[in-house]
Amino acid sequence: MEKIKQNxxxxxxxxxxxxxxxxxxxxxxxxxxxxxxxxxxxxxxxxARILSLLKYAYFMGFLSLGVTFVIATGGIDFSIGPxxxxxxxxxxxxxxxxxxPLILCLVLCILVGTAFGVLNGVLVSYAGLPSFITSMAxxxxxxxxxxxxxKTQSVNWPQADEPGGWFRNLIGVKIGATEIPTGLVLLLLAxxxxxxxxxxxxxxxxxxxxxxxxxxxxxSGVNTKRWxxxxxxxxxxxxxxxxxxxxxxxxxxxxGLGDTFNNEAIAGCVMGGTxxxxxxxxxxxxxxxxxxxxxxxxxxxxxxxxINYQYIITGLIVLTVVxxxxxxxxxxx
Amino acid sequence: MGDVILTMKGIDKSFPGVHALDHVDLxxxxxxxxxxMGENGAGKSTLMKVLTGIxxxxxxxxxxxxxxxxxxxxxEAQDAGIVIVHQELNMMGHLTVAQNIFIGREIMKGxxxxxxxxxxxxxxxxxxxxxxxDPKETMSRLTVGKQQMCEIAKAISHEAxxxxxxxxxxxxxxxxxEELFKIIRDLRDKQLGIVxxxxxxxxxxxxxxxxxxxxxxxxxxxxxxxxxxxxDIINMMVxxxxxxxxxxxxxxxxxxxVVLKVEHLNAGRMVRDVSFELRKGEILGFSGLMGAxxxxxxxxxxxxxxxxxxxxxxxxxxxxxxxxQDAVKCGIGYLSEDRxxxxxxxxxxxxxxxxxxxxxxxxxxxxxxxxxxNQAAQEYVDALKTKTPGVDQLVxxxxxxxxxxxxxxxxxxxxxxxxxxxxxTRGIDVGAKSEIYQLMNELVAQGKSIIMxxxxxxEILRMSDxxxxxCEGRKTGELDIAEATxxxxxxxxxxxx
Numbered sequence: 001m002e003k004i005k006q007n008x009x010x011x012x013x014x015x016x017x018x019x020x021x022x023x024x025x026x027x028x029x030x031x032x033x034x035x036x037x038x039x040x041x042x043x044x045x046x047x048a049r050i051l052s053l054l055k056y057a058y059f060m061g062f063l064s065l066g067v068t069f070v071i072a073t074g075g076i077d078f079s080i081g082p083x084x085x086x087x088x089x090x091x092x093x094x095x096x097x098x099x100x101p102l103i104l105c106l107v108l109c110i111l112v113g114t115a116f117g118v119l120n121g122v123l124v125s126y127a128g129l130p131s132f133i134t135s136m137a138x139x140x141x142x143x144x145x146x147x148x149x150x151k152t153q154s155v156n157w158p159q160a161d162e163p164g165g166w167f168r169n170l171i172g173v174k175i176g177a178t179e180i181p182t183g184l185v186l187l188l189l190a191x192x193x194x195x196x197x198x199x200x201x202x203x204x205x206x207x208x209x210x211x212x213x214x215x216x217x218x219x220s221g222v223n224t225k226r227w228x229x230x231x232x233x234x235x236x237x238x239x240x241x242x243x244x245x246x247x248x249x250x251x252x253x254x255x256g257l258g259d260t261f262n263n264e265a266i267a268g269c270v271m272g273g274t275x276x277x278x279x280x281x282x283x284x285x286x287x288x289x290x291x292x293x294x295x296x297x298x299x300x301x302x303x304x305x306x307i308n309y310q311y312i313i314t315g316l317i318v319l320t321v322v323x324x325x326x327x328x329x330x331x332x333x
Numbered sequence: 334m335g336d337v338i339l340t341m342k343g344i345d346k347s348f349p350g351v352h353a354l355d356h357v358d359l360x361x362x363x364x365x366x367x368x369x370m371g372e373n374g375a376g377k378s379t380l381m382k383v384l385t386g387i388x389x390x391x392x393x394x395x396x397x398x399x400x401x402x403x404x405x406x407x408x409e410a411q412d413a414g415i416v417i418v419h420q421e422l423n424m425m426g427h428l429t430v431a432q433n434i435f436i437g438r439e440i441m442k443g444x445x446x447x448x449x450x451x452x453x454x455x456x457x458x459x460x461x462x463x464x465x466x467d468p469k470e471t472m473s474r475l476t477v478g479k480q481q482m483c484e485i486a487k488a489i490s491h492e493a494x495x496x497x498x499x500x501x502x503x504x505x506x507x508x509x510x511e512e513l514f515k516i517i518r519d520l521r522d523k524q525l526g527i528v529x530x531x532x533x534x535x536x537x538x539x540x541x542x543x544x545x546x547x548x549x550x551x552x553x554x555x556x557x558x559x560x561x562x563x564x565d566i567i568n569m570m571v572x573x574x575x576x577x578x579x580x581x582x583x584x585x586x587x588x589x590x591v592v593l594k595v596e597h598l599n600a601g602r603m604v605r606d607v608s609f610e611l612r613k614g615e616i617l618g619f620s621g622l623m624g625a626x627x628x629x630x631x632x633x634x635x636x637x638x639x640x641x642x643x644x645x646x647x648x649x650x651x652x653x654x655x656x657x658q659d660a661v662k663c664g665i666g667y668l669s670e671d672r673x674x675x676x677x678x679x680x681x682x683x684x685x686x687x688x689x690x691x692x693x694x695x696x697x698x699x700x701x702x703x704x705x706x707n708q709a710a711q712e713y714v715d716a717l718k719t720k721t722p723g724v725d726q727l728v729x730x731x732x733x734x735x736x737x738x739x740x741x742x743x744x745x746x747x748x749x750x751x752x753x754x755x756x757x758t759r760g761i762d763v764g765a766k767s768e769i770y771q772l773m774n775e776l777v778a779q780g781k782s783i784i785m786x787x788x789x790x791x792e793i794l795r796m797s798d799x800x801x802x803x804c805e806g807r808k809t810g811e812l813d814i815a816e817a818t819x820x821x822x823x824x825x826x827x828x829x830x
Binding site for chain 1 (some may be wrong): 635637656657658660661662667669674675676677678679680681685689690692693696699700701743747
């Protein structure tokens with residue numbers, strides 16, 4: 001065991017990530033084995049399954065990447081799911097009912113997210129409100145505003161073959177009969193950018209340090225409020241981007257929903273080794289965590305069970321991971 | 334004095350890097366007040382923490398009421414009748430006096446808390462002790478002295494047989510100390526064993542029967558108070574040459590320019606109209622008792638806490654310092670007394686901590702120049718002789734002295750000219766202490782200026798060129814090192830309104 005930990009490549013990636021990767025692969029094999037036993041004709045090992053799984057992982061991934069920054073500061077953002085929906089509803093409504101150009105609507109999706117990020121960040125950092133309460137409130141705001149804007153109507157984004165449906169190519173381009181998962185490329189690109197921001201820039205350095213010991217950073221003469229706000233803005237903006245990937249997968253956006261996605265996004269982030277107390281964060285871990293969540297969802301569906309089973313399993317996994325994180329932390333001290 | 338109630342024999346305890354207790358003995362008899370003396374860091378508190386089960390001992394035996402005991406937590410010690418009255422009061426300010434006294438063992442009436450009965454019981458307790466406190470009063474409205482009395486009442490209500498007073502007089506007025514002594518004498522007459530930890534020599538002579546002296550974690554000896562002189566005790570406490578002699582004259586030239594001038598600084602109850610000057614190349618000592626407002630003054634000056642009024646001049650120019658950012662821009666660095674909370678980010682590396690205050694100088698475009706950062710950190714690891722395998726070591730793995738060096742490095746990397754050292758050697762072992770002193774002397778020789786807040790008299794007298802003494806938020810004295818004596822400082826430090 002120690003030998004594996006000391007291996008140069010393992011060290012570079014991080015032992016936890018390697019374990020997580022193994023969990024992901026084992027889970028896949030497990031579903032591949034069990035799915036046909038539970039449900040006849042359930043063929044889990046197929047390219048179509050993987051594509052479907054990935055499409056879920058795209059928007060979930062953007063949500064999870066964003067919230068990683070906030071959790072790194074020691075805060076939490078429960079508004080990302082509804083913010084994503086709010087963006088999709090507002091710009092979808094303007095697209096379909098008001099005839100706004102598509103490109104403008106896509107940008108608007110992102111801006112709605114950014115706006116909520118600014119709101120959360122300013123309230124938490126400058127007004128000193130607890131992030132838990134603030135994001136709960138803005139979650140309700142996002143739900144309400146989205147619904148009011150569309151007059152409580154659902155919004156249908158154009159299909160791929162309809163005019164203005166080209167944006168669906170963002171997550172997959174069909175060449176002949178095969179579909180190229182372009183979304184994966186974009187998600188990986190976003191992950192790399194996030195990892196660079198978190199690990200190589202001043203913003204990332206201070207965001208992580210604030211999560212570890214805010215007072216020490218402030219007393220070093222650092223503008224902690226500014227950097228903390230930035231974490232929320234990054235989070236909101238990525239939630240806005242998630243909206244685009246959500247509507248590229250699902251056509252219909254219903255008003256007043258979205259909170260279940262918060263929980264899954266945060267779960268993915270925490271599974272990936274980002275500490276809920278702040279200071280420790282891993283973008284790579286978040287990415288794998290999200291893939292595990294998506295795999296669970298796909299696997300449970302393939303076996304013909306209700307989605308609720310996925311919640312139960314995800315809940316149990318999160319508890320296990322957080323407990324393990326706490327234990328290893330206590331051991332170190 | 335009656336029979337022996339408590340014996341600690343050959344108590345040994347090590348922490349990583351520090352041998353905190355080295356075969357220490359202590360014997361307490363019924364009906365005696367036993368002083369436990371020693372300088373800060375001598376191991377008195379650690380010994381008491383071992384006794385009450387907060388720390389486990391490595392070796393040695395504790396015999397209490399004739400049988401060997403080992404408590405695993407303070408609760409067990411308390412149930413057996415050994416209680417500590419802490420230096421820092423552990424009171425819940427928003428609860429009433431009676432609620433505080435019975436915390437954890439509330440008197441119940443069925444499923445509900447019986448406040449009326451608790452008030453009655455607390456009242457009886459106070460009557461017994463001859464203390465005039467209303468059990469229904471909210472704790473935070475009492476003076477520190479009265480709160481201390483409540484602590485004592487709480488201790489006694491546990492049917493204590495041994496009571497440990499950990500520097501009980503540190504924050505008390507003369508009148509309150511008198512009242513405290515009266516209670517302690519009463520307790521002694523009731524055949525309780527009392528351990529009294531204090532730095533104040535005069536009190537030791539007045540209140541205690543025997544004195545056990547500790548030094549650097551070791552046991553030095555036990556004396557009978559009335560048969561020994563003050564000098565006997567001091568010699569046992571100091572008895573080593575690791576401390577250099579006090580400075581006899583200021584090393585700062587007469588015409589050294591004033592780099593920092595603070596005028597009429599006010600911030601809350603703890604900083605009242607404080608004015609002082611700091612000159613180039615000077616170490617300005619800030620002395621005073623616990624709660625004198627020295628840290629509060631430093632924090633207000635540094636912009637860490639809001640100030641109400643007062644002017645600050647740096648190099649003759651008036652500056653507005655509202656946040657630590659402003660202070661750092663003015664070239665002021667603050668090294669907190671509580672390193673772990675305010676000084677370092679323990680979960681980050683030495684390199685990351687070293688550049689914390691000056692990261693903008695280590696950027697290559699949008700990215701951190703890791704190589705340059707490591708170089709700078711390494712430079713100061715070498716210069717300050719920080720003991721570490723490398724700059725990528727997490728600070729949590731360093732000893733207290735080396736963590737302090739990382740904090741110093743942080744401000745040196747930033748090139749601050751004015752450094753505020755708040756208790757620079759607290760929690761640092763003796764060897765590392767000397768190194769920190771040497772380093773401070775080198776810094777002022779290079780033309781930096783230092784404000785040093787310290788509660789250790791020897792440290793103040795050894796390091797300072799000039800000494801500001803504070804008491805209850807006011808500046809009550811300013812002495813040149815040439816005229817400073819322990820007595821004069823202490824006199825100013827107890828100069829209350």
